[in-house]
Amino acid sequence: MQDWHVHSGFCPHGSGRSTEEILLERMEQGATLVGFAEHAPFPEGCIDPSPLRDSAIRAQDVEPYLDEVERLREKYAARCDVRIGFEFDYLPGYETTIQDFIDRYGHRMDHALLSLHCLHDRCVDFSAAEMKRLLDDHFSGNVVLLYHDYYQTLARAIRSPWRFPFPVAIGHFDLVKKFRPDFPIDPAVALEAALPALEALAGRGLTVEINTSGLKKPCQEIYPTRAIIAELQKRGVRLQYGSDTH
Known part of the structure; x- marks a missing residue:
């Protein structure tokens, strides 16, 4: 099994376990490849939209995180292929700052995830109450409009x-x-509503993950839906597995 979406002990909204404990758990679950993808720090000047301000690691933890995963990669090389990466939050208007981070640390990275967690300075995945505030403040309570904005x-x-x-x-x-x-x-x-994002994938060479963490969330379904997976397969988009373990 290859698991390309694993968070570390540096994640501020994680389980509190060490990075090594998380790696050992994934290995015990049968992973022969573990791709760490810690939440990259928010760009300077960008306020974390999470009410707990815990969406991503601190800038001062970037190098310690990289050092720790490199240490574990060497320690467990005979048992597991450990990859180093980040999960980048897409934040409109901060593309240059995100790219600067990639340019600075890309030589120490093996892969990355590009994700969308928030719209209009609200988290779509923090709580139902936050989702309602987002809907009421920006979409007059219309969930269809929210979905269209999300995928656009x-x-x-x-x-x-x-x-x-x-x-x-x-x-x-x-x-x-x-x-x-x-x-x-x-x-x-x-x-x-998802069609604009599906169509945007054409010719981009990007992969889409099958993220099983949704099975434990209120939606009780993997990300993305089977209907979207069918559209991705129709378009020849590569898929990869991610547990989103914290």
Whole structure:
């Protein structure tokens, strides 16, 4: 098993376990490749939208994180292929700052995830209450409009002229559905809203992850939906597994 979405002991909203403990757990679960993808620090001047301000690691923890995963890669080389990476939050207007981070640390990275966790300075995955505030403040409570905005923003992230010197996957493609029981939407309407992001993938060489963490969330479904997976396969988009372990 290859698990390309694993967080470390440096994650501020993690389980509190050490990076080594997390690696050992993934290995015990059968992973022969573990891709650490810690949340990259938010760009300077960008306020973390999480009410707990715990979305990403601190800038001062970047090199200690890289050093620790490199240490573990050497220690467990005979048992597991350990890869080093980051999960980048797409933040409109901060593309240059994100690219600067990639340019600075890319030589120490093997892969990355590009994800969309927030819109209009609100987290779509923090809580149902935060989702309702986002809906009420920016979409007059209309969940369909929110889905369209989410996927249009994701399409913008996909189309941005990144210079990635390593493989990149889109993380939890339809994270916006996390609190779907509280904010229901017709599956066909949700799929239609996703089309701009699906179409943006054409010719980009990006992978999309099958993220199983959704099974433990209110939506009780992997990310993305089977309907989206079918569209991805129809388009020849590569898929990879990620547990999103914290």
